[in-house]
Amino acid sequence: MPQPKSRRHGAELESAILDAAWAELVEVGYAKLTMEGVAVRAGTSKPVIYRRWPGRPELVLAAWRRRLPDGEDPPDTGGLRSDLLALMHRLLHRFQDTPRDVVVGLMSETCRDPQAFALLLRQIAAARQRPSVEAIVRKAVARGEIPPVEIPPRVARVPLDLIRAEAIFHHREIDEKTITEIVDDVFLPLLRGLAHQELHEEE
Structure with missing residues (x-):
């Protein structure tokens, strides 16, 4: 009212x-x-x-x-995979709390206005997940799960980018299977590949 x-x-x-x-x-x-x-x-x-x-x-x-969460502590479940899954669930809830047509409508309308479109892209890119990813990986390194590895910004954005692609561009529902596949089939192999590459370069 x-x-x-x-x-x-x-x-x-x-x-x-x-x-x-x-x-x-x-x-x-x-x-x-x-x-x-x-x-x-x-x-x-x-x-x-x-x-x-x-x-x-x-x-x-x-x-x-204004409705995006801010200052959340990264998940700490005691394991790299479970931490990443917990982070993915957090990102998923962020999308589920946003009406489905909001981002699609914004992208369609702002494409005609370069300044508004740039603002939209900055806001999407500003999702506070890179510090969470880096903190999760640091803890995994400290536990000896993976060797020390540097996380480039583009790599840190991969989980959220994949959720966006599934939900916004492919109009698919994000379920437990999708989240698990993103972690097991994409992000964990990517992290381990980066760690292996850095080890090889140091030899």
């Missing part, structure tokens, strides 16, 4: 607008979301929203970014 208008300012007003934008996304989907609908739900006006976000893509990106 739309909230009555009040003299909210600054962070309080922005929070109300972003909450309203996310609620509209969940209720009507990206294609039907309008700035007017968000304004009504937030109990404010369209000019107030436009002073903060120049268009629908920027507003939706801000609402989406």
Whole structure:
């Protein structure tokens, strides 16, 4: 239900607008979301929203970014494979909490606006998983599961990139089998291959 208008300012007003934008996304989907609908739900006006976000893509990106988890500790189950599986489940839940059409709609619309598209790509790339991957691998090295290995940024992005590809581009449901295959058939062999390569270069 739309909230009555009040003299909210600054962070309080922005929070109300972003909450309203996310609620509209969940209720009507990206294609039907309008700035007017968000304004009504937030109990404010369209000019107030436009002073903060120049268009629908920027507003939706801000609402989406606000809901992404931040500062989570990496999984620590005592084993490399189980840690990676736990991380994959965390990434999967992140996608499941986002309406399916949001990323697809954003990519379609922002392709016509280079600045908005660049913002979308930066936000997707900014998912805080590289420190988690590096921490998981460091613990595995300390336990003697794998030799010391340097994790390039592109390698650290592989798990999330594969989930995105399955969910967004191939429209497939991500199940336990998919997660296990990504870990067992792709990421673990990739890590071990990098570790073996570094050992060979040191000889």
